Amino acid sequence: MAVVFDRPHALVDIPMHYCPGCTHGIAHRLVAEALDELDIEGRTVGVSSVGCSYNNYFYFNCDMIQAAHGRAPAVATGVKRSLPDNIVFTYQGDGDLAAIGTAEIVHAAARGENITVIFINNTIYGMTSGQMAPTTLLNQVTTTTPYGRDAKEHGNPIRVCEMLSTLKGPAYIERASLHDIKNIKKAKEAVKKAFKVQMAGKGFSLVELLSTCPTNWGLDPLESLDRVKNEMMEYYPLGVFAGKDLEV
Amino acid sequence: MGERLLMKGNEVIAEAAIRAGCRHYFGYPITPQTEIAHYMAKKMPKVGGVFLQAESEVSAINMVYGAASTGKRVMTSSSSPGISLKQEGISYASGAQLPAVIVNIMRGGPGLGGIQPSQSDYFQATKGGGHGDYHLIVLAPSSVQELYELTVDAFNLADQYRMVAMILGDGVLGQMMEVVNFRDEEPIVKADKSWAASGHGMKREHNTVTSIHLDPAVLEQWNIALQDKYKTISEKEQRFELYKCDDAEIIIVAYGSVARIAKNVVQVAREEGIKVGLLRPITLWPFPTKAFEQVIDKPNAFLTVEMSSGQMLEDVMLAVKGRKPVHFTGRMGGMIPKVDDIMAKIREIRAD
Numbered sequence: 001m002a003v004v005f006d007r008p009h010a011l012v013d014i015p016m017h018y019c020p021g022c023t024h025g026i027a028h029r030l031v032a033e034a035l036d037e038l039d040i041e042g043r044t045v046g047v048s049s050v051g052c053s054y055n056n057y058f059y060f061n062c063d064m065i066q067a068a069h070g071r072a073p074a075v076a077t078g079v080k081r082s083l084p085d086n087i088v089f090t091y092q093g094d095g096d097l098a099a100i101g102t103a104e105i106v107h108a109a110a111r112g113e114n115i116t117v118i119f120i121n122n123t124i125y126g127m128t129s130g131q132m133a134p135t136t137l138l139n140q141v142t143t144t145t146p147y148g149r150d151a152k153e154h155g156n157p158i159r160v161c162e163m164l165s166t167l168k169g170p171a172y173i174e175r176a177s178l179h180d181i182k183n184i185k186k187a188k189e190a191v192k193k194a195f196k197v198q199m200a201g202k203g204f205s206l207v208e209l210l211s212t213c214p215t216n217w218g219l220d221p222l223e224s225l226d227r228v229k230n231e232m233m234e235y236y237p238l239g240v241f242a243g244k245d246l247e248v
Numbered sequence: 249m250g251e252r253l254l255m256k257g258n259e260v261i262a263e264a265a266i267r268a269g270c271r272h273y274f275g276y277p278i279t280p281q282t283e284i285a286h287y288m289a290k291k292m293p294k295v296g297g298v299f300l301q302a303e304s305e306v307s308a309i310n311m312v313y314g315a316a317s318t319g320k321r322v323m324t325s326s327s328s329p330g331i332s333l334k335q336e337g338i339s340y341a342s343g344a345q346l347p348a349v350i351v352n353i354m355r356g357g358p359g360l361g362g363i364q365p366s367q368s369d370y371f372q373a374t375k376g377g378g379h380g381d382y383h384l385i386v387l388a389p390s391s392v393q394e395l396y397e398l399t400v401d402a403f404n405l406a407d408q409y410r411m412v413a414m415i416l417g418d419g420v421l422g423q424m425m426e427v428v429n430f431r432d433e434e435p436i437v438k439a440d441k442s443w444a445a446s447g448h449g450m451k452r453e454h455n456t457v458t459s460i461h462l463d464p465a466v467l468e469q470w471n472i473a474l475q476d477k478y479k480t481i482s483e484k485e486q487r488f489e490l491y492k493c494d495d496a497e498i499i500i501v502a503y504g505s506v507a508r509i510a511k512n513v514v515q516v517a518r519e520e521g522i523k524v525g526l527l528r529p530i531t532l533w534p535f536p537t538k539a540f541e542q543v544i545d546k547p548n549a550f551l552t553v554e555m556s557s558g559q560m561l562e563d564v565m566l567a568v569k570g571r572k573p574v575h576f577t578g579r580m581g582g583m584i585p586k587v588d589d590i591m592a593k594i595r596e597i598r599a600d
Contacts, residue, residue: 042450057456063445065317066458068340071310078314081298086447107303
């Protein structure tokens with residue numbers, strides 16, 4: 001019997017702890033498929049961050065390092081500068097990357113550090129139960145914006161891809177979405193391209209994946225996918241923000 | 249015979265690190281230790297190493313965390329306020345059992361404080377510094393020669409015990425120039441690094457470097473393993489110097505540059521007919537309690553001298569265990585105790 005669909009080797013065969021309808025599992029699979037298809041699992045070192053995906057070192061089969069909150073790009077810098085021939089990626093959520101870790105991501109990008117960043121944007125802090133994130137949309141209700149995010153009170157949400165693409169360091173920045181099959185396929189290509197950019201030594205690559213958090217949004221899984229499409233994509237448009245013409 | 253050179257303390261630390269096989273340095277400028285970064289910036293590219301000026305102390309220590317996770321010898325250096333910023337990363341590295349060398353060339357605090365020498369980070373260095381139950385191996389050089397030797401030792405100890413080792417110096421040591429005798433070859437200890445996250449090459453199970461264990465039973469076991477390691481180190485790695493303690497009626501306890509001043513006090517006092525000795529801790533953690541057991545019978549009193557409000561004083565009292573009086577004198581804020589100040593205190597103790 002021909003096998004037409006299987007678990008990627010780079011993904012460990014254990015149940016994940018993520019909530020039903022959460023897209024972390026899809027994002028993990030896309031990373032693992034890229035490691036398999038590019039045949040780089042054996043020389044890849046991943047850096048987990050702090051948030052719901054803190055323990056994804058249980059799920060990825062490559063060597064993994066768990067980093068302090070927001071510091072994954074600095075940790076990855078230390079790894080890449082020690083092992084320049086290895087492939088190094090971070091996997092970070094929006095609180096980790098765009099709030100407490102803003103300095104680390106901006107400077108890793110500015111240096112053009114030859115690492116790949118997988119950035120999960122679900123507009124909320126998941127692990128600590130639904131607080132406002134730097135990416136929380138205006139009027140969005142969270143446990144720390146119970147009356148909705150108000151620009152005057154809480155500031156406006158940060159668009160990470162747009163912000164980082166003003167720098168000269170990044171070689172490739174793309175925002176993709178995980179809300180339907182068509183977009184997941186596009187996201188897969190983006191993730192794979194980001195790793196290929198690193199393999200070619202082109203410099204910093206980042207893929208933002210618009211993701212869901214049904215539990216903390218108070219929506220069911222399907223409503224959550226609709227929210228990504230109908231609300232998030234308006235403020236966070238999909239597309240390539242750096243390296244449009246980059247061939248790898 | 250190795251090279252014999254006149255060098256500045258900070259530069260010797262950097263040179264020693266390179267000789268010890270360190271090829272990765274991450275730092276951020278701060279007085280009075282920045283010459284370490286200058287030296288690394290010049291030398292590292294010539295030996296195939298990495299010098300990287302980070303965007304902050306926080307990033308620098310996390311770059312150290314990353315490099316250490318791959319099993320490479322790595323160092324960062326800073327001075328007091330910068331070391332405070334590094335505490336998060338030091339706690340994580342201690343939790344993840346990563347070997348690394350951290351240099352603190354202390355200046356006066358608290359807060360931004362000043363840039364003159366101080367020893368007021370003793371508590372921070374020896375009692376943990378960051379969150380959680382952990383220790384660093386803390387080495388306190390007292391000369392430029394010792395900055396060299398103890399920096400090499402720090403890399404060996406860090407690798408051997410899979411933990412962070414700190415060189416705790418002060419602005420005097422960092423800035424002073426002295427002759428240093430280099431060895432032709434360093435005594436480099438080769439440690440097992442099979443735990444490192446460096447790519448498994450499809451040849452072994454994947455390695456994980458982490459400090460998180462959400463199951464409290466597992467985390468407790470992890471802590472017990474750390475404490476067992478610290479116990480072994482306390483038994484095996486205490487270092488100290490005893491100077492003219494055999495017949496001393498008063499034994500000064502001092503480390504680092506203050507121990508140099510205290511040695512002068514020993515001479516001056518003896519010329520006056522007062523028998524004074526010096527107990528100099530070289531490891532501040534583990535604190536050399538064995539030194540006190542060797543000398544405890546003879547003196548009438550101990551005198552702790554520090555450039556702080558009396559931080560090591562507490563460890564001295566714990567080591568003396570009430571068997572003899574323990575006195576203290578010190579200066580703060582970047583002021584350095586003078587021989588005359590210490591002599592005055594000695595006369596006061598004798599007059600009591």
